Amino acid sequence: MIKEIPGGVCAAKGFRAGSVHCGVKAGSSPEKKDLALILSERECAAAAVYTRNRVKAAPIYVTMEHLEKGTAWGVVANSGNANACCPMSHENALAMCQAAAQATGRGAEDFLVASTGVIGQTIKIDAIRAGVPQAAAALSPEGSDGAARAIMTTDTVKKEIAVSFDIGGKEVHMGAIAKGSGMIHPNMGTMLAFITTDCAISHQMLSEALAQVAGRTFNRVTVDGDTSTNDTCAVLANGMAENSLIQGEGEDYDTFLEALGHVCRHLARAIAADGEGASKLVTCLVSGARSEENAEALAKAVVGSSLVKAAMFGADANWGRVLCAMGYSKAPFRPEHVDVAFRSAAGEALVCRQGDGVDFDEDLAKRVLSQKEVVIAVELHEGEYSAECWGCDLTYDYVKINGDYRT
Numbered sequence: 001m002i003k004e005i006p007g008g009v010c011a012a013k014g015f016r017a018g019s020v021h022c023g024v025k026a027g028s029s030p031e032k033k034d035l036a037l038i039l040s041e042r043e044c045a046a047a048a049v050y051t052r053n054r055v056k057a058a059p060i061y062v063t064m065e066h067l068e069k070g071t072a073w074g075v076v077a078n079s080g081n082a083n084a085c086c087p088m089s090h091e092n093a094l095a096m097c098q099a100a101a102q103a104t105g106r107g108a109e110d111f112l113v114a115s116t117g118v119i120g121q122t123i124k125i126d127a128i129r130a131g132v133p134q135a136a137a138a139l140s141p142e143g144s145d146g147a148a149r150a151i152m153t154t155d156t157v158k159k160e161i162a163v164s165f166d167i168g169g170k171e172v173h174m175g176a177i178a179k180g181s182g183m184i185h186p187n188m189g190t191m192l193a194f195i196t197t198d199c200a201i202s203h204q205m206l207s208e209a210l211a212q213v214a215g216r217t218f219n220r221v222t223v224d225g226d227t228s229t230n231d232t233c234a235v236l237a238n239g240m241a242e243n244s245l246i247q248g249e250g251e252d253y254d255t256f257l258e259a260l261g262h263v264c265r266h267l268a269r270a271i272a273a274d275g276e277g278a279s280k281l282v283t284c285l286v287s288g289a290r291s292e293e294n295a296e297a298l299a300k301a302v303v304g305s306s307l308v309k310a311a312m313f314g315a316d317a318n319w320g321r322v323l324c325a326m327g328y329s330k331a332p333f334r335p336e337h338v339d340v341a342f343r344s345a346a347g348e349a350l351v352c353r354q355g356d357g358v359d360f361d362e363d364l365a366k367r368v369l370s371q372k373e374v375v376i377a378v379e380l381h382e383g384e385y386s387a388e389c390w391g392c393d394l395t396y397d398y399v400k401i402n403g404d405y406r407t
Contacts (some may be wrong), residue, residue, distance in 0.1 A: 002165045002262050008144025011162030011175035012198040013240040014041035017143030019150035022131025024124055025080030025117060033150035035128060037135040038194055039074040039104055044236035046072035047207040048112065049214050051231035057084035059113045060232060062093040066109050070203035072236055073110035075194050076100040076132065079151050079179070081123040082230050083115040092125045099129045103136035114192050114232050116153055116179060148177040151192055155179050159193075159270045165259045167252050170243040172199045176263050178233075180221075180271035193218070193233040193267055199256055200239035201246040209257050210235050217264035220296060220389040221272045222304040235260075272303075272390035273373075277397030281373045282312050285388040288380040294331040295380075295387035301329035302376055303391030312374060313393035317342060317365035319351040322376060339379040344371035 010017050017038045024034045046067055050060050066072065076096050083089050093115070097108040115123065138146070148158040162175035180191030201209075214233060239245070246252050273281035284302040289295035302308055305325035311318040319340045326333065340352035342365060349365040350358060368374070 002163050002259055005162045005164050005173070007141075007162045007173075007175055008160040009038060009147060009175045009177045009194055009196050010141045010144045011164075012173040012196045012238070014198060014238050015039070015175070015196045016139040016141055017147040018135040018138035018140065019143065019146035020131050020134040020138060022127045022134070024078050024127055028080060033146055034078055034080045035131045035135050036077045036147040036150035037074065037100060037132065037139065038147060038196065039139055040196070040236060040238045042238040042240060043071050043073055044238045045070060045201060045203045045206050046112070046234065046236050047203060047210045048232060048234040049210055053231070055085065057082050057115060057230040058089035058093040059083055059096075059115045060230065061090065062097065063112045063114070063232065063234070066097070066112060072112050073106050074100065074104070075112045075114065075234060075236070077114040077116075077151050077192065077194070078123070078128060079116050079153050081115060081117040081121060082119045083123045084119045084230060086120055086122045088122060092123050095125050096128055096132070099132040100136070103133045112234050114230065116151060116192050116230055144175065144177060151177065151179040153179065154276050155274055157270070157274055159267050159274070161263055161266045163259055163262060165255060167199065167241070167243040167255050170241050172241040172243060172259075173197065174199070174259050174263055176267060178267040178271060180274070191231055191271060193264075195233070195235040195260070195263060197235070197237045198239065198241040199237050199246070200241065200243050201237050201256060205246050205248065205253060206235055206237055209253070209260050213257065213260045213264050217261065217268040220300060220387070221268045222300060222389070222391050269390055272392055275392035275398075277395040277400070278392035279395055280312060280371065280393050282309070282376065282391045282393060283374070283388055284376045284378065284391075285386065286378045286380065287386040288382055289385040289387070290332070290383040292385045292387050294333065295385050296389065297329045297331035298326050298333065298378065299387050299389035301325045301331075302378070303389045306394055308376075309391065309394035312369060313395050315366050315369035317349060317351055317360070317362065317369060319357070322378065323352070323355070326378070333380050333382065337381040339381070341377045342368045343375040343377055344368045344373060346371050
């Protein structure tokens with residue numbers, strides 16, 4: 001049984017985190033932490049997934065290089081600057097790892113590195129070099145909250161979770177932090193997410209688990225249709241739970257996979273709900289599909305539609321926009337078989353049956369769509385597969401936030 005526990009990214013045995021404000025972004029508040037460090041007491045099996053944007057930030061390439069051996073000891077990450085498409089970006093990403101190594105007694109290649117913020121501006125590496133020893137001095141088993149806040153940009157809330165579960169009679173822990181609010185349309189893993197666990201699992205099985213789970217969680221989130229240059233999701237497993245090493249499929253692997261799915265689904269929903277300017281979480285659940293891939297494509301098209309998102313903001317039951325988005329998704333389906341309903345804590349309103357509109361209570365639909373969480377339920381009546389994707393509404397504030405992002 002999976003149980004949610006406190007501790008975040010430090011909930012697993014042997015992990016500590018530290019954070020500090022070092023002034024990565026000019027004019028940022030001294031109260032806003034912008035540098036995070038995560039460190040394990042032991043070497044970890046490590047895996048990551050990255051953006052598929054052809055334009056990738058330098059930290060991704062450095063992390064890829066450092067993960068070629070399949071192990072890592074920690075993560076160094078900053079907010080306020082993406083370290084992407086700018087002079088000295090690769091050298092500065094390496095310098096962040098070198099600073100973390102010097103402050104902790106490890107090697108530069110032992111660290112994964114990530115950055116988030118404005119693209120195209122040279123990062124203030126001297127500020128980071130000065131901040132890393134402070135972050136190292138602050139390393140603590142209670143450091144998850146600060147680390148979660150240090151990687152935030154336009155996020156309005158921190159994203160953090162931890163769970164415990166049993167593998168072979170051993171209590172295992174897994175914790176995570178993430179950031180993401182805008183430029184969210186991942187096609188690989190996520191915005192930035194760092195997951196730690198004390199489970200003993202091989203690099204190969206960890207990589208397979210992360211790839212499988214990311215495909216069904218982070219890849220199913222869209223806020224604005226833009227895929228970031230910096231998206232990275234990394235998992236570190238130090239084995240300190242002392243369970244039998246997971247080296248192949250089986251009951252233990254299935255348990256680990258379920259826990260990882262629980263953690264990543266929580267973070268994915270949190271990122272969607274905290275979309276820039278968003279006022280509500282919008283889930284599209286497509287059922288009765290010919291395949292899971294078709295269901296996912298249809299659901300993602302619906303939650304990614306600007307017109308659907310605008311209708312959700314206005315609590316307008318304009319269901320025709322749902323079918324329109326499905327129609328351009330390129331996924332095969334029969335429109336004449338489709339049912340559409342809107343659901344929330346306020347009830348359910350069926351608005352379309354077998355591809356045609358039905359009479360429905362507009363006041364009820366308005367109440368349903370005015371809740372903080374709304375589900376667009378689509379039934380295809382064609383098969384047994386389903387998928388859900390997550391997004392948010394499109395508000396005036398999204399334009400305000402992104403109209404002057406650099407300032």
